[in-house]
Amino acid sequence: EAQVTQNPRYLITVTGKKLTVTCSQNMNHEYMSWYRQDPGLGLRQIYYSMNVEVTDKGDVPEGYKVSRKEKRNFPLILESPSPNQTSLYFCASSPGTGVSGELFFGEGSRLTVL
Amino acid sequence: GNSVTQMEGPVTLSEEAFLTINCTYTATGYPSLFWYVQYPGEGLQLLLKATKADDKGSNKGFEATYRKETTSFHLEKGSVQVSDSAVYFCALTSDSNYQLIWGAGTKLIIKP
Numbered sequence: 668e669a670q671v672t673q674n675p676r677y678l679i680t681v682t683g684k685k686l687t688v689t690c691s692q693n694m695n696h697e698y699m700s701w702y703r704q705d706p707g708l709g710l711r712q713i714y715y716s717m718n719v720e721v722t723d724k725g726d727v728p729e730g731y732k733v734s735r736k737e738k739r740n741f742p743l744i745l746e747s748p749s750p751n752q753t754s755l756y757f758c759a760s761s762p763g764t765g766v767s768g769e770l771f772f773g774e775g776s777r778l779t780v781l
Numbered sequence: 782g783n784s785v786t787q788m789e790g791p792v793t794l795s796e797e798a799f800l801t802i803n804c805t806y807t808a809t810g811y812p813s814l815f816w817y818v819q820y821p822g823e824g825l826q827l828l829l830k831a832t833k834a835d836d837k838g839s840n841k842g843f844e845a846t847y848r849k850e851t852t853s854f855h856l857e858k859g860s861v862q863v864s865d866s867a868v869y870f871c872a873l874t875s876d877s878n879y880q881l882i883w884g885a886g887t888k889l890i891i892k893p
Binding site: 671698707708709710711712715717723725757759764765766767769770771772773774775 | 822825832877883
């Protein structure tokens, strides 16, 4: 089944404790992206990647890191999480190097930082 | 830069009512336009899209027409069902085509 898989789905952590949210897609897509969703703010893009070893900042990259060493994986790293990073996070992928095609989303990772 | 404005929700309708969710945009160039839907507890999924002026996207009884003269992409459905209850997002491609510009989302509630 074609899918984007995120882990963990739910996580409660404490300020400053490094964490990684994994994202993996099995559709051989070039483009991958991370978003956060907050009430009243819609979706805001954190980082995106057009292909292996090619990443760029989205609208809200502060406090996050990403890497794209393999085509299928695009982990989101929070080196020192803070309470304002409490949010619902989505990973998405798309065929091609841009977004004019369909974006396929994971089911989301709900992160709470205390 | 490009931007999207969609009507605030929640929008509450009775089953079989006619639905319109407004979406207007500002853009340079010729962006592609999208509607995505998010059902409770799930990720977003593409509902429909249009890539050029006067194109009509349609899916699952929903329609939207790319109107360049009014810079709009309103979502419509003739007869809604309880199962249509979800959050609907309007979006367009950025100039670079590497990002989507998202509206804030409109929550739709359909009552039996």
